[in-house]
Structures are given as structure tokens and as C-alpha cells.
Amino acid sequence: MAEHSAHPPAEPSQELVSDVFARSCTSRAAFEDVTAKWASLALLALAEGGYRFNALRRRVEGVSEKMLSQTLQALERDGLVTREVLSAIPPRVEYALTPLGVRAAAHLRALADLLEGAVPEVEEARLAYERRQG
Amino acid sequence: MAEHSAHPPAEPSQELVSDVFARSCTSRAAFEDVTAKWASLALLALAEGGYRFNALRRRVEGVSEKMLSQTLQALERDGLVTREVLSAIPPRVEYALTPLGVRAAAHLRALADLLEGAVPEVEEARLAYERRQG
DNA sequence: CGGTATCCCTAAGGATACTG
DNA sequence: CAGTATCCTTAGGGATACCG
Numbered sequence: 343m344a345e346h347s348a349h350p351p352a353e354p355s356q357e358l359v360s361d362v363f364a365r366s367c368t369s370r371a372a373f374e375d376v377t378a379k380w381a382s383l384a385l386l387a388l389a390e391g392g393y394r395f396n397a398l399r400r401r402v403e404g405v406s407e408k409m410l411s412q413t414l415q416a417l418e419r420d421g422l423v424t425r426e427v428l429s430a431i432p433p434r435v436e437y438a439l440t441p442l443g444v445r446a447a448a449h450l451r452a453l454a455d456l457l458e459g460a461v462p463e464v465e466e467a468r469l470a471y472e473r474r475q476g
Numbered sequence: 477m478a479e480h481s482a483h484p485p486a487e488p489s490q491e492l493v494s495d496v497f498a499r500s501c502t503s504r505a506a507f508e509d510v511t512a513k514w515a516s517l518a519l520l521a522l523a524e525g526g527y528r529f530n531a532l533r534r535r536v537e538g539v540s541e542k543m544l545s546q547t548l549q550a551l552e553r554d555g556l557v558t559r560e561v562l563s564a565i566p567p568r569v570e571y572a573l574t575p576l577g578v579r580a581a582a583h584l585r586a587l588a589d590l591l592e593g594a595v596p597e598v599e600e601a602r603l604a605y606e607r608r609q610g
Numbered sequence: 611c612g613g614t615a616t617c618c619c620t621a622a623g624g625a626t627a628c629t630g
Numbered sequence: 631c632a633g634t635a636t637c638c639t640t641a642g643g644g645a646t647a648c649c650g
Contacts, residue, residue: 359592360592360593360595361592362517362520362588362591362592363517363520363521363535363536363537364537365537365538367592367595368595368598368599369588369591369592369594369595369598372591372594372595372598373516373587373588373591374513376587376591377511377512377513377516377587378511378513379508379511379512379642379643382507382511383496383497386496386497387497394611394612395611395612395613396611396612401497402497403497403498403499404499406643406644406645407612407613407614407644408613408614408615408643408644408645409642409643409644411612411613411614412642412643418605419601419602419605420598420601420602421594421597421598421600421601421602421604421605427612431611432611432612433611433612433613433650434611434612435611435612435613442590442594442597442598445590446587446590446591449583449584449586449587449590450583450587452583452586453507453510453511453580453583453584453587454496454503454507456576456579456580456583457496457503457506457507457510457580458493458494458495458496458503459494460503460506460576461494461501461502461503461506463555463576464502464503464506464554464555464576465502466555467553467554467555468553468554468555470555471552471553471555513622513623528631528632529631529632529633530631530632540623540624540625541624541625541632541633541634542623542624542625542633542634542635543622543623543624545632545633545634546622546623561632565631566631566632567630567631567632567633568631568632569631569632569633
């Protein structure tokens with residue numbers, strides 16, 4: 343019920359708060375990694391279960407090998423995804439979420455569900471926008 | 477407790493499900509707009525209350541005028557943000573979230589909170605990663 | 611199969627200048 | 631103040647080829 347006063351941090355916390363708005367904070371880097379173009383879709387896919395590279399590539403429509411590879415490396419680096427190599431012929435590499443990855447993916451899933459359900463609303467907003475400004 | 481079986485849609489739904497994985501679905505476009513580099517931070521900022529252009533620009537560290545402008549246009553187009561021009565001298569333009577924007581921002585906030593709290597975990601993962609592969 | 615390496619091109623994005 | 635316009639640079643990202 344606050345009027346329109348203090349925008350920023352609201353409450354001075356006693357802890358060393360990491361801030362996603364701060365350019366040099368690790369949380370901002372991680373946030374950008376997670377919300378990056380292909381990363382969020384990859385996390386969404388992995389929330390359905392473990393995937394092998396090419397299966398994941400098929401699930402995330404439109405991603406190239408290169409970008410999926412880079413994306414998975416970034417997520418593995420941040421501790422959101424595990425990569426397990428099954429030494430065999432042919433080679434098998436299984437990707438899965440870490441516990442942290444599971445939690446992050448859950449929030450992305452909720453966001454995706456919201457937007458999937460809001461498609462009519464979004465499309466109407468787009469039409470209205472175009473009527474206003476071509 | 478499912479083993480590792482059916483990855484994809486799990487349940488055939490009776491509705492025309494929009495799918496964030498589908499390249500040509502509006503929900504995927506909206507999802508990409510929301511998770512775009514500056515959009516998610518802008519939504520997070522606007523979740524704190526209405527902002528004027530330059531105030532918002534200061535809040536979202538590192539964004540250029542051009543990118544903030546483009547980002548806000550995309551979000552307005554999708555019906556997540558409102559733009560109100562107060563005709564006055566000097567000009568005032570106020571940005572705020574729509575009800576849909578509020579809901580989307582809440583999920584992003586939850587994600588940001590998770591990652592802000594996981595900074596030590598992420599940094600340790602990065603160190604471990606570098607030990608593994610330099 | 612699961613990648614990495616290379617090439618190449620488009621578009622994202624920053625800096626600056628200018629307008630209502 | 632709140633942008634748009636222009637210019638320019640970088641890096642995102644696709645296609646192809648090749649290696650373990």
C-alpha cells in the first residue's frame with residue numbers, strides 16, 4: 343500500500359546483500375546466464391528430465407549445435423547443470439539439472455506457464471499497440 | 477518419482493496449448509522478450525514502482541538510452557508495461573507494469589532472489605569448473 | 611553420437627549528437 | 631526530460647567441416 347515513494351532497496355538489510363542490479367555482482371552474471379536466449383529454454387527442457395545432447399537440441403527448437411554447447415557450458419559452470427559422459431560406443435552424454443538448477447527452472451516454468459496462458463492477452467495488446475502507432 | 481521415460485508434453489491436454497518451445501508461438505516470442513538481456517532487469521525495477529525514463533535508466537545499471545527505449549517499447553507492445561506521457565514542461569513520461577507485467581515480474585523476482593542467495597554456491601561451482609578444465 | 615573449430619554475416623548494442 | 635537518429639564496433643549466432 344505504499345504510495346510511490348522509495349523505489350530502491352526498501353529495507354537496509356544486515357547481510358551483505360548481493361544485488362542483481364549491480365553490474366559486477368555474481369548474481370547479475372548468473373541471472374543473465376539463466377535468462378539468456380537459449381539458456382532458459384534449455385533449463386525448461388531439462389526440468390522435464392535428463393536429456394542427451396541431440397535430444398535436447400531437438401526439444402529446444404531452433405538452437406544450433408554451437409549455441410546449445412556454449413549455453414550448456416555456461417550453465418554447467420554456474421552449477422545449474424551437470425554433464426555426465428558415459429564412455430561407450432557410440433558416446434553418450436547426459437545433461438541434467440542440479441538442485442539449484444531445479445529451483446531456477448521452476449521459476450522459469452512458472453513464468454512460461456503465465457505467458458502461455460496469456461497469449462490472447464498479449465496478442466490483443468499487440469493489435470492495440472499497432473492501432474496506436476502503426 | 478518417474479524413472480526417466482516420457483520427456484515431452486507429459487499429458488495430452490484438451491485445450492489448444494500454446495507452447496513456449498514452439499518457434500512460431502506467441503508465447504515463445506513473449507518469453508524471449510521478457511527474458512531478454514535488459515527486459516528482465518527493467519521489469520524487476522518496475523516491480524518496485526513506477527519509474528520515469530532516466531530514473532529507470534539509472535536503476536538498471538549499464539543500459540544505454542537506446543536499448544532501454546527499445547526494451548520498453550517491446551514490453552509495452554506485449555502488454556506488460558504501460559507508458560504514460562504527462563504533457564508538461566519539462567516532459568514527464570511514467571512507466572509502470574500492467575497486471576500481467578506484475579505477475580511476470582513476480583516470477584523474475586523469485587528467480588533473482590534465488591540467484592542472489594546462491595552466490596556462494598555459484599562461485600564455488602565456477603571454481604570447481606575451472607579446476608576441472610582450466 | 612557429441613561435440614569443437616572455422617568461417618562468415620547479421621544484428622545487438624554502445625557513443626554521440628540532435629530534436630520536441 | 632525523454633527520447634530518436636546516426637554511426638560504428640563487437641559479438642551473437644548459423645553453416646559447414648572435421649575429430650574423438
